Amino acid sequence: MSEKVLEIRDLHVTFDTPSGPLEAVRGVDLDVSAGELLGVVGESGSGKSVSFLAAMGLLPARARVTGSVSLAGEQLIGASAKQMRSIRGRLLSMIFQDPLSALNPVHRIGDQISEMLRSHQDLSGREAEKRAIELLDIVGIPQPGDRARQYPHEFSGGMRQRVVIAIAIANNPKVLIADEPTTALDVTVQAQILEVIERVQERFGTAVVLITHDLGVIARVADRVNVMYAGRNVEQGTIESLFDHPSHPYTRGLLASLPRPGKQRLKPITGFPPNMLNPPSGCAFHTRCEFAADICKGEMPALVGFGDLQTACVRARDLPKNEIFL
Amino acid sequence: MSDELLKVTNLVKNFELRVNNGARRKKRIVQAVTNVSFSVEKGQTLGLVGESGSGKTTVGRCILRLIEPTSGSVEFEGHDLGSLKFEEMRALRRKMQIVFQDPFASLDPKMTIGASISEPMVVQGVPGDHSDKVIELLELVGLSADHAQRFPHEFSGGQRQRIGVARALALNPALIVLDEPVSALDVSIQAGVVNLFEDLQSRLGMSYIFIAHDLSVVQHIADRVAVMYLGKIVEIGDQEAVYATPTHPYTKALLSAVPLPDPKTERARNRIMLEGDVPSPVNPPSGCRFRTRCWKAQDVCGQEEPMLTVRPSGQMSACHFPES
Ligand SMILES: Nc1ncnc2c1ncn2[C@@H]1O[C@H](COP(=O)(O)OP(=O)(O)OP(=O)(O)O)[C@@H](O)[C@H]1O
Ligand SMILES: Nc1ncnc2c1ncn2[C@@H]1O[C@H](COP(=O)(O)OP(=O)(O)OP(=O)(O)O)[C@@H](O)[C@H]1O
Ligand code: SF4
Ligand code: SF4
Ligand SMILES: [Mg+2]
Ligand SMILES: [Mg+2]
Numbered sequence: 160m161s162e163k164v165l166e167i168r169d170l171h172v173t174f175d176t177p178s179g180p181l182e183a184v185r186g187v188d189l190d191v192s193a194g195e196l197l198g199v200v201g202e203s204g205s206g207k208s209v210s211f212l213a214a215m216g217l218l219p220a221r222a223r224v225t226g227s228v229s230l231a232g233e234q235l236i237g238a239s240a241k242q243m244r245s246i247r248g249r250l251l252s253m254i255f256q257d258p259l260s261a262l263n264p265v266h267r268i269g270d271q272i273s274e275m276l277r278s279h280q281d282l283s284g285r286e287a288e289k290r291a292i293e294l295l296d297i298v299g300i301p302q303p304g305d306r307a308r309q310y311p312h313e314f315s316g317g318m319r320q321r322v323v324i325a326i327a328i329a330n331n332p333k334v335l336i337a338d339e340p341t342t343a344l345d346v347t348v349q350a351q352i353l354e355v356i357e358r359v360q361e362r363f364g365t366a367v368v369l370i371t372h373d374l375g376v377i378a379r380v381a382d383r384v385n386v387m388y389a390g391r392n393v394e395q396g397t398i399e400s401l402f403d404h405p406s407h408p409y410t411r412g413l414l415a416s417l418p419r420p421g422k423q424r425l426k427p428i429t430g431f432p433p434n435m436l437n438p439p440s441g442c443a444f445h446t447r448c449e450f451a452a453d454i455c456k457g458e459m460p461a462l463v464g465f466g467d468l469q470t471a472c473v474r475a476r477d478l479p480k481n482e483i484f485l
Numbered sequence: 486m487s488d489e490l491l492k493v494t495n496l497v498k499n500f501e502l503r504v505n506n507g508a509r510r511k512k513r514i515v516q517a518v519t520n521v522s523f524s525v526e527k528g529q530t531l532g533l534v535g536e537s538g539s540g541k542t543t544v545g546r547c548i549l550r551l552i553e554p555t556s557g558s559v560e561f562e563g564h565d566l567g568s569l570k571f572e573e574m575r576a577l578r579r580k581m582q583i584v585f586q587d588p589f590a591s592l593d594p595k596m597t598i599g600a601s602i603s604e605p606m607v608v609q610g611v612p613g614d615h616s617d618k619v620i621e622l623l624e625l626v627g628l629s630a631d632h633a634q635r636f637p638h639e640f641s642g643g644q645r646q647r648i649g650v651a652r653a654l655a656l657n658p659a660l661i662v663l664d665e666p667v668s669a670l671d672v673s674i675q676a677g678v679v680n681l682f683e684d685l686q687s688r689l690g691m692s693y694i695f696i697a698h699d700l701s702v703v704q705h706i707a708d709r710v711a712v713m714y715l716g717k718i719v720e721i722g723d724q725e726a727v728y729a730t731p732t733h734p735y736t737k738a739l740l741s742a743v744p745l746p747d748p749k750t751e752r753a754r755n756r757i758m759l760e761g762d763v764p765s766p767v768n769p770p771s772g773c774r775f776r777t778r779c780w781k782a783q784d785v786c787g788q789e790e791p792m793l794t795v796r797p798s799g800q801m802s803a804c805h806f807p808e809s
Binding site: 315317318354372375379398414420422425426431432 | 705
């Protein structure tokens with residue numbers, strides 16, 4: 160195992176809402192190793208974004224965050240706003256689904272990259288500008304010199320996402336968190352952006368956390384996967400093990416529900432995602448799990464190792480062997 | 486041709502766009518749909534795929550006459566919809582329904598589910614009390630009778646989409662246009678809604694036009710597939726033929742870009758990377774509209790528009806240098 164750059168331990172995030180406290184993240188443990196591409200999947204509302212927004216210190220003040228997030232040895236939970244500003248963009252960057260909201264409409268593209276560079280590095284204007292153009296080239300923007308002088312509205316959606324990546328990697332962070340970076344893009348453009356992310360990761364050794372609901376995207380680019388359900392990390396492992404022999408019933412259900420070539424009937428996961436204002440006791444998946452037993456309603460299962468996989472299911476050892484899907 | 490339910494011929498829809506360009510106001514024409522022709526048989530599903538802005542929704546809206554086509558004809562059960570009088574159109578209109586992508590926006594938050602489902606019957610002047618029909622419809626889509634008294638906010642995305650489907654079924658349509666009906670849903674929930682569409686079709690025999698970005702879902706549900714690019718159909722044919730042996734370069738690139746949930750195939754695949762983005766429909770490229778991104782483009786592609794031509798594997802595609 161290579162060096163861990165990001166270690167999340169027992170992370171909890173609670174929002175005060177008009178209907179009462181909502182615990183969106185309920186004890187997440189997760190590691191990101193140097194240079195790896197970690198995929199994070201899970202259904203809508205499972206706490207993917209909130210977990211990493213908490214790590215970035217980007218949640219609203221009314222969110223209560225506890226636990227530990229350490230980045231290359233530095234503790235981020237409880238860090239001052241000033242410390243977080245110095246860390247964001249330098250050690251840890253995050254990009255989002257909608258690239259437009261991340262760009263300033265009235266500033267030239269090149270200036271926005273230069274600004275990010277100069278906020279963390281001692282560079283002259285000329286040096287920063289030169290580096291900005293290099294970065295545009297790295298993320299695959301043709302004629303980067305001319306493009307640097309343009310404004311965001313002159314760029315297409317795919318081009319804007321490239322710019323956002325250029326800004327995020329400008330100071331060569333240790334970890335890049337990409338939250339659904341291709342969801343709003345067409346598939347042919349999505350393929351381009353995934354390639355850019357892989358290229359950046361290889362070239363700079365950046366660790367990447369890719370949050371997505373698309374298991375195909377995970378299968379294409381990830382080294383390891385974390386599966387989230389109801390604010391918990393329910394399974395994690397290498398992509399080979401997770402796709403070949405998923406152990407957690409939710410992961411199994413997720414993979415089985417995907418349409419595959421051929422006309423066999425699809426297998427949905429029964430029931431509905433839990434209401435996080437009042438999540439089911441014990442293993443939150445018990446309301447939908449075909450293997451649920453009384454024991455599942457007791458304590459929240461912790462991650463337990465099975466070879467290349469860690470699974471949070473009290474019955475993991477008793478479950479029937481998983482059928483091979485492909 | 487007694488099995489043909491819908492026949493669309495040379496459908497064109499241009500939108501006028503007014504742009505403020507300093508002091509001068511200019512008019513621009515968005516060529517959203519250009520010369521689109523296809524037919525849908527009874528009990529069959531036509532998948533309509535293509536990237537954002539390719540004109541899929543506009544085709545669906547023209548068929549239902551939610552917008553007036555610029556030109557071309559739409560025949561439904563042998564009647565040319567363009568030449569019908571208002572009352573005749575109203576009678577046919579009930580046989581065609583549409584279900585939209587967003588299960589949250591498509592229901593009135595202040596109306597009970599029962600009222601939402603019976604609304605089309607009220608609007609169409611179907612006589613009598615509709616409560617039995619509402620219960621029947623709710624059960625048909627996998628919900629229960631007591632849901633009728635509840636309001637949309639009490640339902641999850643998948644449930645709301647089922648309610649939208651129940652509403653569309655109220656008037657026993659022969660054709661339902663499903664515009665991205667599962668895109669907003671989690672994968673594990675999508676599967677149940679897709680199964681519902683299949684079950685309803687085998688029980689009630691209606692036809693679907695299934696519009697989607699997700700090519701794997703379309704492969705699963707469609708009998709025939711039409712691939713659109715910048716307002717035109719570039720390839721159309723049986724689902725098996727189009728997916729197994731795509732003949733238009735765009736179809737081939739699109740299929741190769743779809744991420745498959747299998748690491749081994751994904752990593753072994755030879756992917757075609759298209760460069761750039763889709764050009765603007767205000768000024769589409771001359772000749773073949775795909776030529777600015779096509780790796781096979783030659784001079785002729787800019788000069789002559791390729792026509793849809795039957796290929797050896799049975800489908801039709803519009804390309805001067807088709808893949809074989
Ligand atoms: N600012 C907030 N205030 C209150 N609740 C919030 C806030 N942000 C998120 N939540 C809640 O926290 C839970 C987790 O949300 P999160 O955005 O992390 O989900 P996600 O897994 O990223 O889902 P998606 O796939 O839809 O992006 C949800 O129940 C959400 O409603
Ligand atoms: N009312 C309108 N006025 C002007 N232009 C329009 C209008 N409706 C659609 N268009 C344009 O027509 C083109 C086709 O749009 P349409 O919504 O049919 O695409 P689509 O294939 O359904 O895309 P998506 O996958 O994003 O839903 C686009 O360029 C769009 O901007
Ligand atoms: S702990 Fe029980 S309910 Fe949860 S996944 Fe395992 S078997 Fe299913
Ligand atoms: S006609 Fe020419 S440009 Fe168009 S798809 Fe075929 S080869 Fe490519
Ligand atoms: Mg999210
Ligand atoms: Mg559309």
